[in-house]
Amino acid sequence: MNENLSVRELEASDIELIAQYWADADSSFLRSIGVELSKLPSKEIFIQNLQAQLNEPLEKKKSYCLIWLLNGTPIGHCNTNPTVFGEYAYMHLHIWNIDSRKKGMGEKLLQLTLPFFFDTLQLKTVYSEPYALNAAPNKTFKKVGFEYLRQYVTTPGALNFQQPVKRWELTKEEFQRKKK
Numbered sequence: 001m002n003e004n005l006s007v008r009e010l011e012a013s014d015i016e017l018i019a020q021y022w023a024d025a026d027s028s029f030l031r032s033i034g035v036e037l038s039k040l041p042s043k044e045i046f047i048q049n050l051q052a053q054l055n056e057p058l059e060k061k062k063s064y065c066l067i068w069l070l071n072g073t074p075i076g077h078c079n080t081n082p083t084v085f086g087e088y089a090y091m092h093l094h095i096w097n098i099d100s101r102k103k104g105m106g107e108k109l110l111q112l113t114l115p116f117f118f119d120t121l122q123l124k125t126v127y128s129e130p131y132a133l134n135a136a137p138n139k140t141f142k143k144v145g146f147e148y149l150r151q152y153v154t155t156p157g158a159l160n161f162q163q164p165v166k167r168w169e170l171t172k173e174e175f176q177r178k179k180k
Helices: 012-024 027-032 043-055 105-120 135-144 172-179
Strands: 005-009 064-070 073-084 088-095 125-128 147-154 163-171
Touching: 005 105, 012 043, 012 064, 012 073, 043 064, 064 105, 073 105, 088 105, 105 125, 105 135, 105 172, 135 163, 163 172
Parallel strands: 088 125
Antiparallel strands: 005 064, 064 073, 073 088, 125 163, 147 163
């Protein structure tokens, strides 16, 4: 299955898919990934925000999004937010369809994603702070070679409740070393 996985930059036609993912997601699933339901914007606001992101010059993007594909069909996205061009970004991973989760695709998709982040955004470091109780991304980061830094309690983003998170880090230098 992994040979049919690919990654590409966000296109205007993807915006509805991402907004629909958030609008249709089961509330128990959203809580399991650390989302505070009362902070979730409407589908229309998601669409407006994604359209604005798409039109922003690369060096000024606070968020940069890639689409994950299986057999050419979008199945998820990975975005950075916040992003400091040429320095660092915080990464978020989302597989939209429940049937596509827990199939081992996240590791391969992340390996395809990281060169975009390091090269396109000229990043020195990529971080991620998933909900500590959300096992899937934490296992994936370890497999891909991220360094576990620490666990602490915070409100990691605008859509989240206060929660324990695990901070992971991968430098461009370390990523390139592990690829060899």
